[in-house]
Amino acid sequence: MNDETLSAVDVRDAVKRYGDFTALKTISLSIKDNEFFTLLGPSGCGKTTLLRMIAGFEDVTEGAIFLYGDEIENLPPHQRPVNTVFQNYALFPQMTILDNVAFGVEMRGNSKAEARRRAGEMLELVQLSQFSSRKPSQLSGGQQQRVALARALAPEPKVLLLDEPLSALDLKLRKAMQLELKHLQRETGITFIFVTHDQEEALTMSDRIAVMSAGELQQLGAPTDIYERPHNMFVADFIGETNLLEVSVDKIAQGRATCHLGGGHELTCNQVDDIGVGAKVHMSIRPERLFMSDIPAEAESLKGTVKENIFAGTDITTIVALAEGPDFIVRTSNSDRGNKRIFEPGTEMYVNMEMGAGRLLVD
Amino acid sequence: MATPGNDIKSYPGFRFITIACLIILYAPLVVVTIYSFNASKSITVWEGLSLHWYADVFTGPDSGKFKLAARNSFVIAIIAASVSTAIATLAATAMVRGGQFKLRTVSFGLISLPLMVPEIVTAVATLIFFNAIGFDRGLMTILVAHIAFCIPFAYLPISARMQGIEDTYEQAAMDLYATKRQAFTKILMPLMMPGIISGFLLAFIVSLDDFIITNFVKGAGVETLPTAIFGSVKQGIKPNIMAISTMLLGLSIVMVTISYFVSKTDNTK
Numbered sequence: 001m002n003d004e005t006l007s008a009v010d011v012r013d014a015v016k017r018y019g020d021f022t023a024l025k026t027i028s029l030s031i032k033d034n035e036f037f038t039l040l041g042p043s044g045c046g047k048t049t050l051l052r053m054i055a056g057f058e059d060v061t062e063g064a065i066f067l068y069g070d071e072i073e074n075l076p077p078h079q080r081p082v083n084t085v086f087q088n089y090a091l092f093p094q095m096t097i098l099d100n101v102a103f104g105v106e107m108r109g110n111s112k113a114e115a116r117r118r119a120g121e122m123l124e125l126v127q128l129s130q131f132s133s134r135k136p137s138q139l140s141g142g143q144q145q146r147v148a149l150a151r152a153l154a155p156e157p158k159v160l161l162l163d164e165p166l167s168a169l170d171l172k173l174r175k176a177m178q179l180e181l182k183h184l185q186r187e188t189g190i191t192f193i194f195v196t197h198d199q200e201e202a203l204t205m206s207d208r209i210a211v212m213s214a215g216e217l218q219q220l221g222a223p224t225d226i227y228e229r230p231h232n233m234f235v236a237d238f239i240g241e242t243n244l245l246e247v248s249v250d251k252i253a254q255g256r257a258t259c260h261l262g263g264g265h266e267l268t269c270n271q272v273d274d275i276g277v278g279a280k281v282h283m284s285i286r287p288e289r290l291f292m293s294d295i296p297a298e299a300e301s302l303k304g305t306v307k308e309n310i311f312a313g314t315d316i317t318t319i320v321a322l323a324e325g326p327d328f329i330v331r332t333s334n335s336d337r338g339n340k341r342i343f344e345p346g347t348e349m350y351v352n353m354e355m356g357a358g359r360l361l362v363d
Numbered sequence: 364m365a366t367p368g369n370d371i372k373s374y375p376g377f378r379f380i381t382i383a384c385l386i387i388l389y390a391p392l393v394v395v396t397i398y399s400f401n402a403s404k405s406i407t408v409w410e411g412l413s414l415h416w417y418a419d420v421f422t423g424p425d426s427g428k429f430k431l432a433a434r435n436s437f438v439i440a441i442i443a444a445s446v447s448t449a450i451a452t453l454a455a456t457a458m459v460r461g462g463q464f465k466l467r468t469v470s471f472g473l474i475s476l477p478l479m480v481p482e483i484v485t486a487v488a489t490l491i492f493f494n495a496i497g498f499d500r501g502l503m504t505i506l507v508a509h510i511a512f513c514i515p516f517a518y519l520p521i522s523a524r525m526q527g528i529e530d531t532y533e534q535a536a537m538d539l540y541a542t543k544r545q546a547f548t549k550i551l552m553p554l555m556m557p558g559i560i561s562g563f564l565l566a567f568i569v570s571l572d573d574f575i576i577t578n579f580v581k582g583a584g585v586e587t588l589p590t591a592i593f594g595s596v597k598q599g600i601k602p603n604i605m606a607i608s609t610m611l612l613g614l615s616i617v618m619v620t621i622s623y624f625v626s627k628t629d630n631t632k
Contacts, residue, residue, distance in 0.1 A: 057534055077537040084538045090531035094553050104539030155540065 006069050008033045008159055008191035009054060014063035014073075016049050016215075023049045025215045026063070031159075031193060032208075033068075036185050038194045040202040041212035042238070047195045050212075051161050054193065055084050068158060078107070083152035084161040088168070089144050091136035097123065097147050098132035104155035122150040125184075142173045149181075153188060160185075162194045166201065178204050199239045203227060211235050227286075233361050236284040243285045243328050247360075249277055257360060259283060263324030265302050270356030282361045287331035289357040291340050292318065297352035304328065304351055306343045316342055320351055392612060399605035406600055416606040423603060425595065432591035435502060436571055439587065443509035444517070444567035450510075451517035451562055452555070456547070459525040460533075475515045485512060486579040493580060500582035508580045509570045516569045517562035520626050524558025525551075561626035568618045572611070 009031040016024035024046045031037045039047035052058040054065060056077035065073040072080050083104065091100050101119035106112055123129045126146040128139075136144055145165060152160055162181075166174045182205050185192045196202055202209050203223040211218040211226060211234075219231045230236035237244060247259035247267065257269045259281075267283065275281055296303070304320040307327070313334075320328040328351055332340050343349050371377060398406060402413035420429060454474055458467065477485060489508045498504055532554065536546035552559075574589040581590060588611065595604055 055538060057538075076543075077534070078540045078542055082538075084535070086531050086535060088529070088531060090529070090535040092532060092535070092550055103536070103541075107536075107540035107545065151539070 006033065007031060007066070008035065008068060009193065010066035011050070011054075012064045012066070014050070014053065014065060015061045016046070016053060016058060017061045023215055024053075027212075027215075027217055028063075029210055029217060029220060031191060034189050034191055036182065036192045036194065036205055036207045038196060038202040038206040038209045039212060040196055040199060040209050040238075041218075042197055044214075045212040046215040047197075047212050048163055051084075051163055051193060051195050054080075054159070055082055055161050056080050081157055082159045082161055083155060083157040084163060085145075085148045085152045085165045087164045089136075089148040089165075091144055091147055091151070093136055096133050096135060097128065097139070100136065100147060101151045101154050104151060108155050118154055119150075122154045123147075125153075125187075126150045141168055142177065145169060145177060146180075149184070153184075153190070157190065159191045159193060162192060164195055164197070166196070167198075174201070181205060203239070211238065213238070229359065230284060230361065233282055233284075236282075236359070236361055241287055241329065241331075243287060243290075243326075244361075245283045245285070245326055245358075247281060247283045249275055249279045249281065249360075252277055256356075259360070261325055263322055265322060265325050267300055267302075267358055268355060269358050269360050271359060273360065273362065275360055275362065283358045284361055285328075285353065285358040287317065287329040288315075288333070290328065290330040290351050290353050291332070292320070292330055292343055292349050293341060293352050294343075294349055296350045299355040300353045300357065302328070302351045304349065306345050306347050306349065308345055309342060318342065320349075322351075395605050396609045396612065398602060399609040401602055401605075404602065406602055406605070416602040417610075419603045420606050420610075425603065428586070428595075429588070429591055429607065432586040432588045435505075435586065436588040439502065439506050439509055440567045440570040442506060443513050443570040444563050446510045447513035447566045448517045448521075448559060448563040451514050451521050451566075452559055454514070454518055455522035455525050455555075455558075456551075459522055460530065474518050477512050478515050482512075482575045486576040489576060490579045500580060501585055502582075504580045504582070505577055505585070505587065508576050509573065512573070512576060513566035513570055517566040520561040520565060520622070521555065521558040524555055524561075524626070528554050557625050557628050561622045564618045564622035564625070568615055568622075572615065 007030040011027055011029050014024060014027050015022070027046075027050060039050060041047045049058055053060050053073070054067075056072070056075060056079075060073040063073075064071055067080065067082065091097075092103065095103070098116060098119050101122050102112070102115035105118045106115035110118070120129065120132065123132050126149060128143060128146055128150070131139060131143065131147075136147065139147065145168075148165065166177050166181075169177060178201060181192070181194075194202075194205065203226075206223055208220065208222055209226050210220045213234050219226055219235045221229075226235060226239055230239060233244065236242050245261050245267075247261045249257050249259050250266075251258040252275075255270065257271075257275065258266060259269065260266050261283075269283065292306075302322055302325070304322040304325075307319045307321050310317040310319075315331050315333045318330040318332065320330055322328060330351060332342060341349075398409075399416055400412050400414065401409055402415055403410035420426060454470075458471060458474075461467070489511070493500060493504050498507075528551065532550050533546045536550040537543065541549060572589060573587075574593060577587050578590050578593070581587070586594065588607070592604055592607060595601070
């Protein structure tokens with residue numbers, strides 16, 4: 001077998017049950033070599049369970065896990081060439097930063113001197129060399145996070161597992177760490193498997209995302225796929241903000257579906273999949289794909305009244321009530337204020353969009 | 364919140380009861396300590412400050428008996444504390460890290476039962492047990508009995524410490540290529556150390572001070588310090604007993620204080 005075709009991690013029909021409760025329902029996925037892969041989902045969806053199964057902290061009820069072609073699901077954690085960055089960092093509190101980072105290298109059979117040298121290098125990489133003789137409790141949350149990262153990378157694992165490592169940091173630091181992690185992944189060329197419930201974080205950092213819910217894989221794809229072409233209601237609703245409308249399909253012609261929603265409003269979709277005429281389905285339209293105007297657009301247009309404008313820094317969210325129809329959320333970026341209009345509450349206007357801005361979803 | 368209205372100090376009689384309790388608890392100890400420095404042969408009449416009775420303990424007519432008893436006491440206390448601490452450490456590891464195994468609650472009950480059972484019952488039961496198996500009474504029976512009743516004292520501080528240690532540390536160690544045993548010795552043990560030392564000291568002092576059980580299971584002619592003191596008091600209280608008691612008291616205070624501070628220390632800062 002050739003290394004380039006080999007998956008970093010291959011999860012095959014993995015099932016995890018705790019007594020009567022099934023945490024993971026037959027998951028299969030392949031994580032590529034040198035990929036920044038994210039397991040994304042709400043809490044309790046099984047993403048951390050899957051990560052812990054790869055690390056070796058949870059046994060696999062059924063199925064198999066391969067790491068670069070080797071079957072690992074029966075190996076104890078210390079025999080798996082993967083390392084974990086824990087959510088609470090789990091830095092050894094009685095050891096100095098340097099000894100923490102050196103620990104894994106030494107346990108892997110290197111001399112103490114070699115382990116320390118390697119730890120020094122890693123601390124340099126995360127720019128914490130000056131703290132090497134301190135104890136973990138003397139460091140800030142962000143610094144501890146970087147030590148945890150250095151410690152997990154020091155033994156040169158084949159795959160790095162990250163269990164919501166940024167969730168304890170404040171927003172600004174989290175954003176900075178997102179970029180740093182992404183850079184670190186590119187520099188080291190190590191496959192990263194990142195667990196998060198934060199969809200924005202997942203979109204920012206990942207090469208590919210596996211969206212999970214209730215122990216099942218909902219969709220696997222690149223961030224743009226997941227965002228632009230969600231497969232189902234759950235993904236559309238969980239990733240980003242969207243207008244989810246109940247519609248019924250009236251007509252299908254030339255690969256376009258004409259649908260109507262309450263109040264006699266009509267919308268057209270470019271994608272049909274296997275939906276037939278008369279089907280009652282949901283349509284998802286991203287709020288940033290909409291714009292408001294006092295004249296209807298040629299393509300698609302809905303008449304409504306502005307209920308409220310919400311200012312949120314980079315953009316303005318407008319809630320629009322359609323005449324006898326559902327409410328719409330319209331997002332206008334502040335940088336677009338030149339070409340796009342914001343209307344005062346109470347104003348009648350048109351919500352316009354390009355042809356095919358909406359997507360039909362099978363539930 | 365201690366607002367003036369419900370501050371405990373404002374309850375009627377609070378001050379009086381507190382002071383009464385302190386006096387009842389500590390006045391005898393203070394009296395014994397003071398009179399151990401008395402120059403007089405009498406235990407009630409003060410005749411001036413002197414270290415006479417301390418000298419008497421080490422060089423007087425009873426010194427041989429007390430020295431032997433003290434040596435027995437220390438040897439037994441050190442061995443009993445070491446063995447019971449080792450057992451308690453393993454028990455705490457199983458109880459705190461063993462997950463929700465069957466009989467976990469029962470196990471905890473069994474470990475701490477000796478703390479609830481009246482000591483005289485344990486003493487009689489232990490004596491009957493030794494007789495039943497034909498174990499000749501002597502230093503060895505004292506040692507075995509001490510190991511057994513010291514376990515819960517060693518167990519409590521160790522398990523309390525361990526409950527405060529998150530299990531992700533061991534997981535992190537194993538994730539970083541340490542075997543289960545290495546994770547225990549290199550990561551968990553150092554973190555537990557304050558609890559272990561504290562447990563050891565507590566077990567040591569409990570063993571050193573024990574009278575009831577020791578008195579039952581000791582063989583004829585074998586004495587520990589408490590039984591020797593008791594034997595001596597039966598023939599009338601001499602001030603040298605006060606000197607020995609004061610020294611034991613001092614030792615207990617030192618050990619308990621060390622135990623307290625060690626259990627408070629955080630080797631993680």
